[in-house]
């Protein structure tokens with residue numbers, strides 16, 4: 001089969017070339033890679049970009065310092081990746097990178113309709129070596145919107161801030177919006193009657209591949225009755241992909257990032273097909289990445305958006321490459337299990353656990369709180385079998401233990417997936 005070629009627009013190629021030349025001059029890691037391949041940024045053609053090797057998370061972890069392109073005295077901010085799939089990795093930003101990050105978030109908030117007339121309450125961590133909270137602050141400041149830095153957790157302080165400052169937007173993890181909504185219910189607060197008109201949601205997908213709200217998204221919408229915007233980003237990308245008012249995919253900021261979608265062998269897939277997102281960051285000085293494999297499975301949508309903005313979009317993250325579970329001959333990604341459980345009334349807490357069975361295959365387990373009504377178990381099993389085509393083992397933990405595992409204060413996102421296979425294949 002002939003490999004798929006993509007036409008890179010000349011304006012994008014110019015930015016890519018600048019970034020390639022920059023890493024060739026300044027990055028020990030990429031200098032070595034280019035030499036091994038016998039290529040030079042000066043004579044590389046656009047159609048040959050796919051010849052460059054893919055940069056992996058393992059490269060970043062094992063050769064971390066070799067990615068740094070600026071002298072140490074230039075570095076301002078140190079952060080680490082969230083470590084969802086392994087140990088956290090160091091990232092560093094200089095003044096130019098912080099300005100780029102601010103411009104990126106300004107554009108991202110504009111996509112979600114935020115204007116200088118809005119007040120945005122940030123309910124995610126601003127410190128703890130986390131890039132996103134700071135990025136939101138910088139972007140909103142550049143945009144000229146009002147902002148309230150509440151940070152993560154503390155529902156009481158969140159509600160006090162909503163009442164006090166009358167914010168119009170929240171930036172939040174969807175699971176936290178459910179927690180905040182449940183707190184409101186228990187305390188006689190009407191979630192549907194506040195100053196909040198929309199939430200910008202990070203960390204968890206809100207929509208399925210047809211842009212419909214998934215079960216998590218529906219739950220948040222039912223509870224709050226507000227508009228929900230997805231935004232997807234990571235430390236490594238230093239760039240956000242955000243939904244516009246059409247809610248049909250996350251717009252790609254093409255002057256800040258170049259995206260490719262590849263199959264398991266690293267070959268480009270056709271537009272509209274699911275594959276792994278590979279990114280090349282544009283305009284980054286401290287730790288630029290060339291063809292970096294994110295591990296996130298998405299689709300690229302090239303049809304024009306209803307909003308009239310130009311450029312392609314990405315679907316929600318439909319799974320993570322490393323989280324693929326092969327259970328009883330069926331391939332499953334954890335979000336499919338979460339989605340099937342969220343569809344079932346009354347299950348607010350659950351964990352998906354995968355381990356290696358005695359015969360070396362994946363063993364899949366769904367853990368529910370021990371408050372689950374046992375007389376409904378047979379019906380739940382039938383539901384899961386219908387949705388997933390296989391039935392995971394179901395076990396029960398005490399509600400408190402489950403809650404503490406899911407909302408672990410040392411993690412930035414709720415933990416819904418325990419992968420015990422990682423211990424054997426990741427150092």
Ligand SMILES: [Zn+2]
Nearest residue numbers: 244246305307
């Ligand atoms: Zn749009």
